[in-house]
Amino acid sequence: DGGITQSPKYLFRKEGQNVTLSCEQNLNHDAMYWYRQDPGQGLRLIYYSQIVNDFQKGDIAEGYSVSREKKESFPLTVTSAQKNPTAFYLCASSGMAQEQFFGPGTRLTVL
Amino acid sequence: AQSVTQLGSHVSVSEGALVLLRCNYSSSVPPYLFWYVQYPNQGLQLLLKYTTGATLVKGINGFEAEFKKSETSFHLTKPSAHMSDAAEYFCAVSEEDGNNRLAFGKGNQVVVIP
Numbered sequence: 001d002g003g004i005t006q007s008p009k010y011l012f013r014k015e016g017q018n019v020t021l022s023c024e025q026n027l028n029h030d031a032m033y034w035y036r037q038d039p040g041q042g043l044r045l046i047y048y049s050q051i052v053n054d055f056q057k058g059d060i061a062e063g064y065s066v067s068r069e070k071k072e073s074f075p076l077t078v079t080s081a082q083k084n085p086t087a088f089y090l091c092a093s094s095g096m097a098q099e100q101f102f103g104p105g106t107r108l109t110v111l
Numbered sequence: 112a113q114s115v116t117q118l119g120s121h122v123s124v125s126e127g128a129l130v131l132l133r134c135n136y137s138s139s140v141p142p143y144l145f146w147y148v149q150y151p152n153q154g155l156q157l158l159l160k161y162t163t164g165a166t167l168v169k170g171i172n173g174f175e176a177e178f179k180k181s182e183t184s185f186h187l188t189k190p191s192a193h194m195s196d197a198a199e200y201f202c203a204v205s206e207e208d209g210n211n212r213l214a215f216g217k218g219n220q221v222v223v224i225p
Contacts, residue, residue, distance in 0.1 A: 006154075033212075048211075050211060058212075
C-alpha cells in the first residue's frame with residue numbers, strides 16, 4: 001500500500017533534549033512538508049522540501065531542523081531551542097497534482 | 112501569502128440537518144482549493160478538491176463544495192448530517208508562488224447532535 005508513515009505515534013521529551021520525528025513516503029512524491037498543529041490554530045508550516053538535498057523554511061522554522069537525503073524520507077528534529085514544542089506534528093507529501101497526502105501524525109509532549 | 116478564513120471554530124448541527132462550512136480566501140488569481148477532514152489523533156484526509164472545470168465539486172461521504180470566483184469562496188455542504196461526520200474540517204488554498212504550498216484555515220470542529 002502506498003502512503004506516508006510517521007513514527008513514533010507518541011513521543012515524550014525532557015527539557016533541553018533534541019528529538020527526531022520520522023517521516024517516510026512510498027508515493028514517489030518529490031515534495032514533502034512538516035506542519036505543527038495546535039488546538040484552534042490550524043496547521044502551520046515548519047519546513048518543506050521540493051526535491052532531494054534541498055529544503056526551505058516555512059512560517060515557524062525557529063527551533064526546528066530537517067534533512068532530505070533521500071526522496072522517501074524527511075526527518076524533523078525538534079531542538080532544545082524550540083521553547084514550546086508540545087504539539088501534534090504532521091508530515092505530508094505531494095506530487096504533480098498539488099494535493100497533499102498526510103501521515104497519521106506524531107504527538108510530542110515535553111515533560 | 113494566501114489568507115484563508117473559516118468562521119466559527121465550533122459548529123453544532125443536528126443529525127439529519129444541513130451541514131454548511133464556509134471558506135473564503137484572498138487569492139487574486141484562481142487557486143486550487145481543498146477541503147480536508149481530520150478525526151481525533153489522526154492525519155488529514157482529502158474530502159474534495161477544485162482545480163479547474165466544473166465549479167461544483169463532489170467529494171467523499173456525501174460532501175460537496177462550490178467554487179465562486181466572484182465571492183472568493185469555497186463553502187462545503189452536506190444535505191444531511193450523520194453522527195460519523197463529527198470531526199474537524201480544514202479548507203486549504205494553493206499559494207500563488209508556485210512552490211506547491213498550501214495555506215490552511217484554522218478549521219471548524221463539527222459536533223453532531225443526536
